[in-house]
């Protein structure tokens with residue numbers, strides 16, 4: 001029984017001692033790294049968490065974990081070998097793809113497993129996106145493109161040379177670990193590849209790594225500036241719709257912190273009335289925010305409101321206040337203009353209409369000085385046709401001469417007329433009288449009567465000798481001579497009755513000439529008010545008469 005127990009114990013002891021010899025120490029597994037490598041390049045790998053791959057106090061063993069667990073050679077001449085913590089693939093092919101593990105046992109007995117997955121691809125994949133490292137897409141103006149870690153590390157370890165390619169085109173003169181691209185534009189975007197050319201055991205190898213450069217554009221927060229409204233007042237029409245535009249500038253390529261809004265009397269405008277938007281202006285990428293306040297119908301109250309456009313940026317705040325102003329109507333202006341125009345027209349018409357009345361009214365004031373210069377006895381010498389006129393005309397003429405003319409001009413106005421047949425003294429030499437009196441007259445008043453053809457019934461005058469019946473007796477001739485040739489007297493033409501079909505052709509040429517110069521004043525025989533001394537007819541006549549009657553002067557002369 002004792003012997004059996006002893007045997008059992010021995011077996012147990014032996015078995016445990018055997019086990020302790022084969023058991024691996026506890027190893028800590030570290031994260032797995034992954035690489036994609038082109039077959040025509042060399043690959044030198046050192047786990048990224050390993051500080052010194054050549055530490056002599058540390059024991060490394062490398063395995064490949066594929067179909068079976070195979071140990072990697074440490075012979076420097078082998079295509080795939082390791083040296084300390086570093087693993088070399090000098091002329092790899094796709095068969096070398098797989099999971100590799102480095103076991104590190106330090107002198108203190110600590111054990112770590114470093115894992116790496118490496119896949120080798122045909123060189124035809126060169127330039128493919130799958131082989132790139134992290135992209136460069138910051139918004140810096142000058143961008144730094146670092147050569148990705150495994151390649152830059154290789155170059156540093158083997159004192160290799162860097163060359164840079166953009167889209168597989170050599171960038172000459174770029175031989176630094178970091179490539180700088182200054183003043184980046186859209187044009188600079190693309191795939192950048194660094195190649196390290198390094199030497200190992202007198203052989204030259206290449207290792208490459210690529211990154212994509214993306215241009216996001218600069219972004220820059222500026223002080224907020226209010227672009228609109230630019231005036232403190234905005235013109236509006238009551239009852240109509242108006243749109244108030246608050247737009248602010250915040251900087252370049254700004255994506256947030258750029259808010260425009262409207263306050264009405266200090267309170268935020270109703271959400272339903274307002275629409276906001278943030279946008280970039282191409283090509284400068286300036287960021288603008290707008291808040292559009294829409295008032296569907298402007299009321300009287302809105303003209304009292306205080307509107308405030310507020311801009312809030314990344315670190316500044318700006319605001320501008322605005323009031324509505326009624327549009328000035330142009331209607332009063334137009335009405336005023338029309339009134340002034342009408343007034344002018346009416347004034348012009350009145351002046352034209354009452355020119356004679358005005359002249360007569362102001363006459364006493366204006367002619368005082370020239371009164372005494374003319375000392376002639378008569379104001380007017382009246383000539384008229386006595387022969388070759390029909391009965392009706394004769395009646396009219398005699399009525400005019402005997403009643404109307406003296407009653408108005410002499411009685412009312414104080415003029416002194418020389419009337420043939422009334423004022424010539426019988427027995428006196430007619431020619432002498434005409435000559436003398438004509439010289440003593442200031443006006444020649446010619447009464448025009450219709451020609452002989454106009455009436456059917458003629459007076460006995462037809463029977464008189466031809467030189468007497470002809471129009472333009474001696475007094476006509478003398479008068480016209482004084483008026484036209486000597487220009488001593490002005491002529492007043494008065495038309496009695498109609499001119500008849502022949503017009504004035506029966507009159508002497510001198511009278512016709514005067515008629516052409518100024519139209520005769522027509523005696524409105526039938527008109528009711530014509531006889532009144534202040535009728536339009538008499539005003540016209542008085543206007544042509546001397547300003548001051550001759551009588552007064554003459555009387556004073558006589559006395």
Ligand SMILES: *[C@@H]1O[C@H](CO)[C@@H](O)[C@H](O)[C@H]1NC(C)=O
Pocket residue numbers: 065066099101
């Ligand atoms: C090695 O590979 C086998 C199967 O391929 C897997 O089960 C095992 O976990 C791997 N070992 C390591 C350390 O990755």
Ligand SMILES: *[C@@H]1O[C@H](CO)[C@@H](O)[C@H](O)[C@H]1NC(C)=O
Pocket residue numbers: 160161197198199204
């Ligand atoms: C690196 O460049 C230097 C100088 O241009 C040259 O002497 C050296 O041979 C180059 N090394 C490799 C590995 O090409």
Ligand SMILES: *[C@@H]1O[C@H](CO)[C@@H](O)[C@H](O)[C@H]1NC(C)=O
Pocket residue numbers: 040163195197204205206
């Ligand atoms: C390494 O790359 C350079 C171009 O950078 C090329 O001229 C040279 O032939 C390559 N060498 C090897 C060994 O692939």
Ligand SMILES: *[C@@H]1O[C@H](CO)[C@@H](O)[C@H](O)[C@H]1NC(C)=O
Pocket residue numbers: 227228245246247290292
């Ligand atoms: C508001 O003003 C901005 C800047 O002036 C302009 O770009 C925008 O088109 C305006 N919006 C409206 C609705 O008028």
